Amino acid sequence: MTDLVRISKTLSLWLRHRPEVAELELDAQGWADVDAVLAALATRNLPGDIETLLHVVDDNDKQRFELTPDLARIRARQGHTIAVDLALTPATPPAELYHGTVERFAAAIEREGLRKMRRHHVHLSPDIETARRVGARRGAPIIFVVSAAAMHAEGAVFHVTENRVWLTDAVPPRFFRRL
Numbered sequence: 001m002t003d004l005v006r007i008s009k010t011l012s013l014w015l016r017h018r019p020e021v022a023e024l025e026l027d028a029q030g031w032a033d034v035d036a037v038l039a040a041l042a043t044r045n046l047p048g049d050i051e052t053l054l055h056v057v058d059d060n061d062k063q064r065f066e067l068t069p070d071l072a073r074i075r076a077r078q079g080h081t082i083a084v085d086l087a088l089t090p091a092t093p094p095a096e097l098y099h100g101t102v103e104r105f106a107a108a109i110e111r112e113g114l115r116k117m118r119r120h121h122v123h124l125s126p127d128i129e130t131a132r133r134v135g136a137r138r139g140a141p142i143i144f145v146v147s148a149a150a151m152h153a154e155g156a157v158f159h160v161t162e163n164r165v166w167l168t169d170a171v172p173p174r175f176f177r178r179l
């Protein structure tokens, strides 16, 4: 694993799930102080310079992190399990979105619908290829096709992050089918 990937994984843990393990404080919108993050990385024998951090943020395959324009603060763009208010604005989804998962969850999903589990939202992908990658983290991927526009027409709220992850509260079974 490269240092950049190790830093990305470490930041995902700290900025989404467990800031306390690095003694970081996140504000209500999920922002942490960049200097504190750099100092914490250095204590883990990871590069603690701003140039490397900029590299991690810019080159990140999924654009997981964002910096304030003055580079003073950093946060995860989505995926938190701790309470944060990302101040996302509602957005109108395309006709279909996709959810990649694995066979062992299929029966529960077909019964209960897609649930946000430990995250703040159900995560949906804008294309099948991306959904397949999401599912493949856990095994052989299977894809559910979500009728997002129909859900939206019935009042469901969607948000889209800057890295094109679509977020919603829950997807009832009547709004999806197996691909």
Ligand code: HQG
Pocket: 062, 064, 079, 100, 101, 102, 105, 108, 109, 112, 113, 114, 115, 116, 117, 118, 119, 122, 123, 124, 133, 134, 135, 138, 165
């Ligand atoms: C499943 C990664 C049983 C769901 C990815 C998923 C994504 C159910 C798992 C982002 C269920 C939750 C999110 C139900 C849903 N019964 N299982 N009713 N409803 N599930 O990781 O969507 O690398 O919280 O199918 O690339 O897999 O972190 O969600 O398998 O974009 O940036 O419960 O995380 O991005 O798993 O992934 P997750 P996800 P990062």
